[in-house]
Amino acid sequence: MTLLPASWARGWSDLGLQPPSGLFDQLVRAYEEPQRYYHSLQHLHECLAHFEQVRHLAQQPGEVAIALWFHDAIYDVRGKDNERQSADWACRVLASCQASQATLERVERLIMVTQHDATPSEADEQLLVDIDLAILGATPARFAEYDVQVRAEYAWVPGFVYRMKRRKILQSFLARSTIYSTDHFRARHEAQARINLVGVL
Structure with missing residues (x-):
């Protein structure tokens, strides 16, 4: 199954x-x-x-x-x-x-x-x-794929508008004291999520 x-x-x-x-x-x-x-x-x-x-x-x-x-x-x-x-x-x-x-x-x-x-x-x-939100802490390759996939969904949005709005959303996650609320996801994904987010900002 x-x-x-x-x-x-x-x-x-x-x-x-x-x-x-x-x-x-x-x-x-x-x-x-x-x-x-x-x-x-x-x-x-x-x-x-x-x-x-x-x-x-x-x-x-x-x-x-x-x-x-x-x-x-x-x-x-x-x-x-x-x-x-x-x-x-x-x-x-x-x-x-x-x-x-x-x-x-x-x-x-x-x-x-x-x-x-x-x-x-x-x-x-x-x-x-x-x-x-686990995708934010995915492997660099999967995170890069995710970033491309999200842009494809918003292909109708002009590039400069998309980048501005996307940056605002991603920065809001980085600004949190922790991105993840549970011990399980913090331990496994918090550090990588912050690396991934900083890499695209």
């Missing part, structure tokens, strides 16, 4: 719920959309691989898994509310499966924190954000 179907099955099992028929394939197709260069099936696979290593740290592993599956489910390169739409889709699905209101609210928050506009305080939110 490969990572994607295994993660999917285990996530729903952890929730004690049955996913709607065809939803797995629908999500995979979403991540394969042609406008995606970074926010693609590769990114989802990398996130889920990281999660497999830290699942034991999650308070609600099923919720974190499903939030990861949905966190970039909607991705319009010109959109301003991708996270909101992705969270809404996840919540509609979970509600149709009779998930509890508490689960709906937590999954919604987990997806919305991937906007990266604030440092999360809840443990599962910290874990998910660290997984999403």
Whole structure:
């Protein structure tokens, strides 16, 4: 069993719920959309691989898994509310499966924190954000590939505007006392992330 179907099955099992028929394939197709260069099936696979290593740290592993599956489910390169739409889709699905209101609210928050506009305080939110940001501490070769992929998604933005906005985002991560909130990701990725970020600024 490969990572994607295994993660999917285990996530729903952890929730004690049955996913709607065809939803797995629908999500995979979403991540394969042609406008995606970074926010693609590769990114989802990398996130889920990281999660497999830290699942034991999650308070609600099923919720974190499903939030990861949905966190970039909607991705319009010109959109301003991708996270909101992705969270809404996840919540509609979970509600149709009779998930509890508490689960709906937590999954919604987990997806919305991937906007990266604030440092999360809840443990599962910290874990998910660290997984999403693990790419910053990837090997130099993978980080360079990621940098090219992000630029490709924003090919419609003039170069000087893109560089200005990209620099602002990356500097905001460098300005944090720590990029990662969890001990696991700090120990494994913090130093390399700072090297990678400084290298492109």
